[in-house]
Amino acid sequence: MNITTVTSPITPEQHQAGIVHIGLGAFHRAHQAVYIENTLAKCGGDWALFSANIRSNVTLVEQLNEANNVFHVVEYADQNTATVREIRAMKEALFAGDAMGRQALVKRLADTHTKIVTMTVTEKGYFLSPATGQLQTDNADIQHDLANLESPKTIIGLLVQGLRLRREAGLEPFTVLCCDNMPHNGKRVQTAVVSFAKAFDAELAGWIEQQVAFPSSMVDRIVPAMTEADFAAIKQDTGIDSPTVVKCEQFSQWVVEDDFPQGRPQWEAFGVQMVADVSAYEMMKLRMLNGSHSLLAYLGPIACYETVAQAMTDPAIEQFLRFYMMQEVAPTLPSFDQQELEDYCSALIQRFKNDSLQHRLQQIAMDGSQKLPQRWLQGWCDLSQQGMARQATELGLAGWMLYVMQHQQAQTSINDPLQTTMFAAISQSENTAEKVASLLAMTDIFPALLADDTALCERISYLVTQLQQSPLQPTLSSLSS
Structure with a gap:
């Protein structure tokens, strides 16, 4: 096995967490986190990650915390060639599947350092009708959030509550960047957020429509779910014996609509295609x-x-x-x-x-x-x-x-x-x-x-x-x- 090892030069303490990511799964760690890692290493800036799970996998969060949120990504070109990347761009990992965790996540969304919120929660996480693209306002979780916005369960409720608190505090809104496989994903998430906000507070909805940017993006990297056989193969190939390791293909692409009023990392320095239209x-x-x-x-x-x-x-x-x-x-x-x-x-x-x-x-x-x-x-x-x-x-x-x-x-x-x-x-x-x-x-x-x-x-x-x-x-x- 021909292995190339890339050690992280990042010291997380030198970078503020400017990006909150929701959906702390294998894809996030093998895609967005790698781009942030390399951008911070090359360009610096306060763009480290605060990453959270809101539904499941508290064990992963605990394992990341035990490892000081350092993990490895193994990129396979084929069965004989791989690159191992050490990732230190994640300052904190949080499980927000309970009331205490949700409060901590909302607090981070309202934090003045947060400029961008990214997400990978899969198509079903947005509660949009697959046929019409409209918010499913009769869904039980959406109804819960409308009645209990101070402790939201869904990504839509979390975004609205975070934006609501920023508006009340006189802070500029964060930019919402969807990284899930949906056409026009920025506009679709905007539709969901504004529809929810209208059902809660019409003035807040108007502010969101006028002030919040929802750029679209296209992500591409094949990242299979890890199995016991994968962990064993990685240990044999690389010597890494960690429950937080993730494997993926060598190929990676990220195309992002360049609409970030509060600033963004210099992603283009590490291959992100910043464009006017992602569609x-x-x-x-x-x-x-x-x-x-x-x-x-x-x-x-x-x-x-x-x-x-x-x-x-x-x-x-x-x-x-x-x-x-x-x-x-x-x-x-x-x-x-x-x-x-x-x-x-x-x-x-x-x-x-x-x-x-x-x-x-x-x-x-x-x-x-x-x-x-x-x-x-x-x-x-x-x-x-x-x-x-x-x-x-x-x-x-x-x-x-x-x-x-x-x-x-x-x-x-x-x-x-x-x-x-x-x-x-x-x-x-x-x-x-x-x-x-x-x-x-x-x-x-x-x-x-x-x-x-x-x-x-x-x-x-x-x-x-x-x-x-x-x-x-x-x-x-x-x-x-």
Whole structure:
């Protein structure tokens, strides 16, 4: 194993925590924290991290605290080459899943040193309807925060309470930077925050609309959930025996809309693309990379594959993904020329083949109801309006529906916020066609254009049956040939 070790030159005591990050998971540590680490090392500034979890994993926070919030990121180029980075950019890690922790987090949000709040809480953490993008004001957690804003549970309640306290204290607002995989993620979070604030205090909502910046961003790095086998492999490869270590691919990209009224780190010094408009990058990544990942997540297990790299050893799957990206996604991306898209497609195929990551398909399959509108359905609608074929996307939808049906029949969890609703809908249906129709009728997921399409229902019902009865590879080949 060829290992390159990068030791951190940072002394955290020399830097104030100017950024609060909410969602202290593996992706944050392997992506934003690495960019902050290298920016502080190169440019300095009071931009260290105060990172918090608000839902789960108090153990991780305790482990980070015991290690003085120092951890390592192992970037694998392949099974024989890796870079180990020591990260010291995190001044403090906090668990805010209880009342005391929430108060500490709110206090930090209201602190004069806080200039930026970033977040990775996954799509479902924003309580936005997947179909309409509007705040789900009837959600129990949102209702709790509206009634108990001094101790909020959700990211939306936390942001509003932090901004409310800053306004009352006469402080400038922090900038809100979403780092989750959603199109126009800045505007979507702004919609959620302003909608919540309007339900609480119209004047506060007006101030937020006028004063708070919500730039969008696109993040890209494959960071699998850590397993016991991963910890053992890292110990063998690098000698690091720590529960806070995280592994990822070597590739990393961050594209950020440059709108930070209170200042920002010099991210561009370490490769961040600061641009006026992120939307084209967002759409390309969501539909090509994330859309392909979802295809693998729901179709790969039908052929008994468990990881992305395993699935990519199958020539029929590779051909199918290339067909999907170049025939069904590329026509929906007018901002890029054909050569750029072909190069991106080929690069993604190579990244997916990185067998050092062991990126499990089960991890990607979670929260499908929240992911598919951005990854597949908007592109499906674009193709439909152009009168173009979309058979790869429809096969993906059939794979997802079969996945939901099989788990409902076995009464096993799919880790999706709409699981109960979906299971209840299909449990009342007697055959595959009825189950498909009941899922398509879920307006929380599907736009009316799809829900009312009887021909689509028939095609997906046929594909679900085909996936149940025939080997996967001939089906893929027949669609992508």
